[in-house]
Amino acid sequence: MENFYEKVWSGCLTVIKDNISPNSFNTWFAPIKPVRLKNNVLTLQVPSQFFYEWLEEHYIDLLKKTIKKELGADGRLEYSIVMDNNYHTSQGQPFTVHAPTLNKKALKNPPISLPIDLNRDKAGGRSIPNPFVIPGLKKLNIHPQLIDSYNFDNFIQGDCNRLARSAGLAVGQNPGKTSFNPLLIYSGNGLGKTHLAHAIGIEVKSHYPEKTVLYVTAEQFTNQFIDSIRNSNQNDFVHFYQMIDVLIVDDIHCLAGKPKTQDVFFHIFNQLHQSGKQIIITSDMPPVEMSGIEPRLLSRFKWGLSADLQLPDFETRIAILQKKIRNDGVEMPAEVLELISSKINTNVREMEGALISILAQSSMNKKDITLELAAHVIEKFVKHTPREVTIDIIKQTVCKYFDIPMEKLQSKSRKRETVQARQLAMYFSKLYTKSSLAAIGSKCGNKDHATVLHACKTIKNLVDTDKRFKKYVDDLDNMIKIH
Ligand code: ADP
Numbered sequence: 001m002e003n004f005y006e007k008v009w010s011g012c013l014t015v016i017k018d019n020i021s022p023n024s025f026n027t028w029f030a031p032i033k034p035v036r037l038k039n040n041v042l043t044l045q046v047p048s049q050f051f052y053e054w055l056e057e058h059y060i061d062l063l064k065k066t067i068k069k070e071l072g073a074d075g076r077l078e079y080s081i082v083m084d085n086n087y088h089t090s091q092g093q094p095f096t097v098h099a100p101t102l103n104k105k106a107l108k109n110p111p112i113s114l115p116i117d118l119n120r121d122k123a124g125g126r127s128i129p130n131p132f133v134i135p136g137l138k139k140l141n142i143h144p145q146l147i148d149s150y151n152f153d154n155f156i157q158g159d160c161n162r163l164a165r166s167a168g169l170a171v172g173q174n175p176g177k178t179s180f181n182p183l184l185i186y187s188g189n190g191l192g193k194t195h196l197a198h199a200i201g202i203e204v205k206s207h208y209p210e211k212t213v214l215y216v217t218a219e220q221f222t223n224q225f226i227d228s229i230r231n232s233n234q235n236d237f238v239h240f241y242q243m244i245d246v247l248i249v250d251d252i253h254c255l256a257g258k259p260k261t262q263d264v265f266f267h268i269f270n271q272l273h274q275s276g277k278q279i280i281i282t283s284d285m286p287p288v289e290m291s292g293i294e295p296r297l298l299s300r301f302k303w304g305l306s307a308d309l310q311l312p313d314f315e316t317r318i319a320i321l322q323k324k325i326r327n328d329g330v331e332m333p334a335e336v337l338e339l340i341s342s343k344i345n346t347n348v349r350e351m352e353g354a355l356i357s358i359l360a361q362s363s364m365n366k367k368d369i370t371l372e373l374a375a376h377v378i379e380k381f382v383k384h385t386p387r388e389v390t391i392d393i394i395k396q397t398v399c400k401y402f403d404i405p406m407e408k409l410q411s412k413s414r415k416r417e418t419v420q421a422r423q424l425a426m427y428f429s430k431l432y433t434k435s436s437l438a439a440i441g442s443k444c445g446n447k448d449h450a451t452v453l454h455a456c457k458t459i460k461n462l463v464d465t466d467k468r469f470k471k472y473v474d475d476l477d478n479m480i481k482i483h
């Protein structure tokens with residue numbers, strides 16, 4: 001049986017529901033729990049401080065009106081804020097804030113705002129744009145993290161991907177409305193999962209610009225979750241994700257062995273699924289073969305559709321390469337494309353890598369793209385037996401690529417280009433040599449190990465956030481591999 005205060009609150013909710021969008025209602029009012037009514041003061045339990053502030057800032061008039069309607073002119077409202085699933089006081093009593101006593105200024109400076117672009121680190125590079133911005137407040141600004149070129153147009157269809165591609169397209173055109181929820185795409189490495197996942201997000205945005213789409217890797221998700229624990233704002237983390245209309249989580253297998261993150265993902269998954277939101281996940285395994293993932297989560301993954309991407313056949317591989325060079329506005333003899341797709345047949349990413357390397361080799365050495373040059377590059381790609389990479393080779397490659405003299409890289413110069421070239425040299429040295437951080441530092445401008453560590457982090461962040469920079473890293477990677 002409903003308590004009196006529950007009755008009062010559901011009366012309020014009826015009015016509120018009529019006055020705001022269903023989305024806002026679900027986000028901001030559905031999670032509220034009425035806890036008591038005493039002396040005509042209705043106490044509402046809200047999930048976080050931020051939540052309370054948001055209500056006060058945006059819905060106070062509506063709340064006042066409805067309270068008045070239900071409780072009369074002297075009816076009042078009080079909030080109780082739950083923190084970290086525990087109450088705020090040690091006695092287990094709800095910590096009650098009387099709304100008027102809270103400092104209004106705090107509302108203007110919300111505690112967890114992480115403006116994406118201002119988040120520059122010391123080296124001048126951007127760090128990962130944390131999509132974990134304030135719920136609602138930045139709703140329109142939630143950066144979907146989609147890569148434009150990973151669209152359906154550029155995703156060549158073949159027998160290898162027919163089901164996954166058409167299911168993805170259907171989901172993109174009708175998110176949450178098909179039976180493919182979740183849509184799970186799985187395949188081996190480099191066969192197009194990430195591309196297809198982005199394409200779905202882009203498709204949604206093109207049909208429904210108002211929908212909030214978010215692409216995250218399972219790794220980013222995990223890191224945000226860990227940060228939220230550290231900053232005691234897990235509730236905000238969950239609320240942020242609950243506001244997403246189309247959630248794309250790439251490489252979900254990375255959650256293996258992380259039960260806490262799986263728990264929170266399970267919770268978010270259920271909430272989204274229940275409210276008809278679309279979930280897209282990718283994995284390197286079909287659900288039946290995933291290990292280290294909780295059974296209850298696996299069973300959710302099986303609710304929708306699991307579709308795999310297989311290795312494209314020869315013609316499809318050629319078509320992929322053709323599309324790629326056309327997009328890049330370059331030309332390449334047909335026999336070279338054929339050579340690439342016949343020699344490299346396990347991984348589309350490697351095939352593209354070979355293509356880029358051939359282009360790079362030809363433009364750097366001012367040589368035409370011939371079968372011979374292509375064969376030479378491909379051989380190194382396929383055999384995976386590059387000569388040993390040394391720090392010197394890496395430094396030379398970086399200098400050649402950016403056209404800067406070696407002395408600059410070795411110098412103390414703090415010029416942005418030089419710093420970045422130096423950081424790249426450090427990053428690749430760490431990646432490809434067995435040298436210690438200290439040894440790498442001393443060979444790259446006489447820096448200490450901490451600087452090298454910082455460089456590696458900075459490069460990783462930039463690769464995730466800056467497309468142009470990612471291209472540098474991919475080019476360099478290929479050049480170093482085939483030096
Ligand atoms: P995965 O996430 O499965 O490791 P990616 O999505 O990163 O693979 O794909 C690797 C590369 O191959 C990307 O550059 C992608 O654009 C390209 N690629 C894969 N499949 C296709 C396809 N069917 N059409 C066009 N490009 C593709």
Ligand code: MG
Pocket residue numbers: 193194195250251
């Ligand atoms: Mg991927």
